[in-house]
Amino acid sequence: MQKIWLKSYPAGVPEDIDGSAYPSLAALFEESFERYAERSAFECVGKRLSYRDLDQQSRHFAAWLQSCGILRGTRIAIMLPNLLQYPIAMAGILRAACIVVNVNPRYTARELEHQLRDSGAEVIVVLENCVPTLQSVLKRTSIKHVLVAVDDEIPDSRDRGLNPKPGATREIAPPCTISGHLTFGAMLAVSANLLFEPPPIGPDDIAFLQYTGGTTGIPKGAILLHRNVIASLLQYDAWFKPLQKKIPDSEILISVVALPLYHIYALSACALRSVHLGGMAILIPNPRDIPGLVETLRAHAFHFFPAVTTLHNALLDNPEFATLDFSKFLIAGAGGMPTQETVAKRWFEVTGRPILEGYGLSETAPTAISNPVTNTAYSGSIGVPMPSTRVSIRDENNEQVPLGQAGEICIKGPQVMAGYWQRPDETAQVMTSDGYFRSGDMGVMDCNGYIKIVGRKKDLILVSGFNVYPNEIEDVVANLPGVFEVAAVGVPDPRCGEAVKLFIVRRDPALTEVDVLRYCKAQLTGYKRPKYIEFRTELPKTHVGKILRRELREPKLK
Numbered sequence: 001m002q003k004i005w006l007k008s009y010p011a012g013v014p015e016d017i018d019g020s021a022y023p024s025l026a027a028l029f030e031e032s033f034e035r036y037a038e039r040s041a042f043e044c045v046g047k048r049l050s051y052r053d054l055d056q057q058s059r060h061f062a063a064w065l066q067s068c069g070i071l072r073g074t075r076i077a078i079m080l081p082n083l084l085q086y087p088i089a090m091a092g093i094l095r096a097a098c099i100v101v102n103v104n105p106r107y108t109a110r111e112l113e114h115q116l117r118d119s120g121a122e123v124i125v126v127l128e129n130c131v132p133t134l135q136s137v138l139k140r141t142s143i144k145h146v147l148v149a150v151d152d153e154i155p156d157s158r159d160r161g162l163n164p165k166p167g168a169t170r171e172i173a174p175p176c177t178i179s180g181h182l183t184f185g186a187m188l189a190v191s192a193n194l195l196f197e198p199p200p201i202g203p204d205d206i207a208f209l210q211y212t213g214g215t216t217g218i219p220k221g222a223i224l225l226h227r228n229v230i231a232s233l234l235q236y237d238a239w240f241k242p243l244q245k246k247i248p249d250s251e252i253l254i255s256v257v258a259l260p261l262y263h264i265y266a267l268s269a270c271a272l273r274s275v276h277l278g279g280m281a282i283l284i285p286n287p288r289d290i291p292g293l294v295e296t297l298r299a300h301a302f303h304f305f306p307a308v309t310t311l312h313n314a315l316l317d318n319p320e321f322a323t324l325d326f327s328k329f330l331i332a333g334a335g336g337m338p339t340q341e342t343v344a345k346r347w348f349e350v351t352g353r354p355i356l357e358g359y360g361l362s363e364t365a366p367t368a369i370s371n372p373v374t375n376t377a378y379s380g381s382i383g384v385p386m387p388s389t390r391v392s393i394r395d396e397n398n399e400q401v402p403l404g405q406a407g408e409i410c411i412k413g414p415q416v417m418a419g420y421w422q423r424p425d426e427t428a429q430v431m432t433s434d435g436y437f438r439s440g441d442m443g444v445m446d447c448n449g450y451i452k453i454v455g456r457k458k459d460l461i462l463v464s465g466f467n468v469y470p471n472e473i474e475d476v477v478a479n480l481p482g483v484f485e486v487a488a489v490g491v492p493d494p495r496c497g498e499a500v501k502l503f504i505v506r507r508d509p510a511l512t513e514v515d516v517l518r519y520c521k522a523q524l525t526g527y528k529r530p531k532y533i534e535f536r537t538e539l540p541k542t543h544v545g546k547i548l549r550r551e552l553r554e555p556k557l558k
Contacts, residue, residue, distance in 0.1 A: 005384035005449020010242045010374040016388045017234040019414045024201035024226045026095045028276055036278035039252060044084050044283040047156040060188050061092025063196035068145055072097035072199050077124040079103040082283040084154040085184050086261050087271060089125045094207055097199040101209045102262035105130050106525045113137040119209050119221055125149055128173040135178060146181040153185035203227035209421050210264050212362040221421035222362045231414035232268050232365040233276050235386045243330050243373045253279030256305040258287040264366040265335050269306050287311060294320045301325055306333030308465035310496055313343045326351045331373060336465025337497040344378040358383055363437055365415040369451055384449040389413035393445050398432055406454050409443040410436035459549050461490030462498050463527045480519045482508030485539050489553045499531035503539055503552050
């Protein structure tokens with residue numbers, strides 16, 4: 001197909017990237033470790049980790065893995081918020097030719113057990129507050145080694161005696177009673193003198209299992225190879241070239257990482273990109289603390305701030321945000337959920353810089369489509385395909401539709417996943433015969449290559465940028481005694497973009513909303529829990545008995 005979007009590329013942005021620039025992420029890391037050794041790589045709650053320290057400590061972690069007999073290709077889970085242990089663990093895992101399995105630290109026991117069992121993870125790095133959840137499922141998993149991360153155990157590269165503010169990221173956690181566990185700090189200490197033997201790592205080795213929902217709503221691991229993630233980083237380099245030249249050689253790129261690193265957007269666009277460019281990433285463990293986030297931003301002349309529109313909106317509602325220094329600020333990235341026009345306009349009025357809206361998925365590592373960085377006005381679109389990326393808008397028969405007509409957004413490029421972990425049938429359902437990934441989202445492309453989302457083929461619900469799949473919610477709630485039938489849909493929500501609403505037909509007339517909410521709190525992560533519940537005597541169905549979620553979302557006028 002003709003790449004009509006190329007005419008919308010800013011000057012200097014190439015049509016394609018050279019994905020062979022690095023054989024692996026480990027090679028990319030080692031180049032940055034050597035080139036930027038004296039710079040600060042990450043900061044969290046006032047403590048900094050230099051590139052030299054990141055090199056040494058991730059090497060120690062990789063050596064410890066080898067000393068435990070952990071073989072290349074072993075899946076290793078990281079269940080952490082944005083703390084300094086995360087980049088150390090991630091880099092160490094990848095340098096040891098193992099596979100990172102990102103885990104949401106807010107998962108319930110049911111959710112955690114599924115992901116650990118499905119991935120076959122043998123090692124887990126877990127926040128001390130999450131240990132009770134892990135303990136409840138540990139015997140039913142393949143986990144052999146547990147490293148418990150305490151948020152104040154990583155020394156500062158500038159002052160070894162500096163400690164974060166008490167209680168800044170956590171409450172007091174109960175003692176860990178898992179037999180044989182180590183704290184992350186103790187692991188680094190015992191491995192300091194171990195020999196690390198770098199294994200060969202190639203572009204087709206697996207780097208990440210990034211869990212996401214699929215056609216059935218059951219979380220599954222998107223297989224991201226080293227070359228997929230490297231391609232994504234090189235695409236960012238090419239795309240941001242018009243802005244990068246605005247940063248003097250005497251400055252380093254400062255990125256704000258308020259989105260969780262277990263999410264592919266923050267992982268790739270913030271952490272990995274920052275390391276690649278020798279920048280410093282400011283880790284925000286608790287972005288819900290808006291006043292605290294504003295005070296952290298006050299201490300830095302930051303350049304790049306990716307977020308979701310709900311976070312942008314929350315910051316704008318804080319009066320202190322407008323008093324920050326935006327003199328170095330270049331752009332705010334946005335993804336995961338549609339950017340609201342009113343938020344984009346308010347953001348530009350306050351900061352003088354635009355929100356750059358893009359589009360991607362875990363399966364595309366993540367960015368496939370983005371607005372050009374030279375745009376300043378709100379476009380209402382998700383932009384144009386990234387370098388080396390093709391986008392085709394197709395119908396149900398896999399035929400490309402005419403410009404201006406709605407169809408499914410299908411993506412082909414070097415950043416697209418290799419498939420779903422141990423699920424060839426699911427992989428076949430989302431990959432076309434000519435190599436395009438079927439996103440499940442419906443869009444329209446105009447004559448300049450700009451794409452606008454017009455709906456979702458899947459029934460997924462977007463809550464603050466996180467995918468919530470109705471099938472999973474329904475499966476959980478259906479197990480609650482007293483429930484006869486249940487359907488979950490997304491409804492507009494001013495704070496989260498969308499919220500989960502349940503429609504329930506009671507089996508037990510005594511079942512209450514409080515009963516349902518209490519049950520969901522024990523079984524579902526916070527963003528998956530229903531905000532609204534409506535009891536009905538029956539649910540709309542097809543002639544074969546399938547519940548019509550569409551009619552629940554859009555009730556017919558009587």
